[in-house]
Amino acid sequence: MYTLLILGPAGSGKSTLTRTYARWLRTEMGARVYTINLDPAAEYLPYKPDYDIRKIIDARRVARELGLGPNGALVKSMELLSERLEEPLSHIVNSEADYVLIDTPGQMEVFLFRETSIQLVDRLNSITSHVAGLYIIDAGLIANPTDYAFQLLLSIAVQLRLNTDIAPVVNKADLLLKDEEYTFDLWGDFSRIRRQLKNTHSLYGEMLYDILRQLRLYARRVLVPRVSAIRGEGLDDLHRIILDLQCQCGDLS
Numbered sequence: 001m002y003t004l005l006i007l008g009p010a011g012s013g014k015s016t017l018t019r020t021y022a023r024w025l026r027t028e029m030g031a032r033v034y035t036i037n038l039d040p041a042a043e044y045l046p047y048k049p050d051y052d053i054r055k056i057i058d059a060r061r062v063a064r065e066l067g068l069g070p071n072g073a074l075v076k077s078m079e080l081l082s083e084r085l086e087e088p089l090s091h092i093v094n095s096e097a098d099y100v101l102i103d104t105p106g107q108m109e110v111f112l113f114r115e116t117s118i119q120l121v122d123r124l125n126s127i128t129s130h131v132a133g134l135y136i137i138d139a140g141l142i143a144n145p146t147d148y149a150f151q152l153l154l155s156i157a158v159q160l161r162l163n164t165d166i167a168p169v170v171n172k173a174d175l176l177l178k179d180e181e182y183t184f185d186l187w188g189d190f191s192r193i194r195r196q197l198k199n200t201h202s203l204y205g206e207m208l209y210d211i212l213r214q215l216r217l218y219a220r221r222v223l224v225p226r227v228s229a230i231r232g233e234g235l236d237d238l239h240r241i242i243l244d245l246q247c248q249c250g251d252l253s
């Protein structure tokens, strides 16, 4: 049983990718897939999850009952999730699925910065054979090299935080221009971005320049797949990278 956490900033396409990749795994791979919505504040989901946390924790109800604002309610919901983690976990065990896709909360920081995310990963590691994550980068947010570098930096930060392999994935590839300047090969892109940063002569540029040098050493994946969750494109490449994450051979090509 391979568990995949779908992580990323608000609106990057986590839920749409959960829907599309689950469908692809079922139809193309004949895999048994179990989808989980872990966002207690989700108003609308583009798919029907097999397990929905809102059945036991609904952020809007928490807000009403405790007189909290939207963020306060989400924080409280995460505390409640920590207490009731065994419930979704028992469903995962019983599902006997090949792949478990966990669609995480839109407010990424509320999930990541709290103990809940660490507890979840620890428990998933004890009940499933492999746990990894995707960090979804919104193609609409990488118009310039520093923005792209910053997103890659965040994906490493998430990897550090969760102590789990995380692969960055660019979603909404349908929004990328045809003459896109990135190669989506980290080695090539890092070198190019660093060259550009070096010429900016700003403290920010210099910092990022140095950080990128380190980043090259720690990036778990070299190739960044580009997908369009809405069009269902790029899923073969995505799947290959997800399988590679399982490989313990250390080959990052």
Ligand SMILES: Nc1nc2c(ncn2[C@@H]2O[C@H](COP(=O)(O)OP(=O)(O)OP(=O)(O)O)[C@@H](O)[C@H]2O)c(=O)[nH]1
Binding pocket: 008, 009, 010, 011, 012, 013, 014, 015, 016, 017, 039, 104, 105, 106, 107, 171, 172, 173, 174, 175, 227, 228, 229, 230, 231
């Ligand atoms: N153009 C384009 N839009 C997309 C793609 N994937 C998702 N979207 C759109 O991006 C918006 C957000 O998609 P969601 O799947 O809800 O994103 P999310 O990360 O789950 O959002 P939150 O959970 O609210 O943080 C929706 O309007 C989607 O239709 C894509 O591949 N291409």
Ligand SMILES: [Mg+2]
Binding pocket: 014, 015, 016, 039, 042, 103, 105, 106
């Ligand atoms: Mg979502």
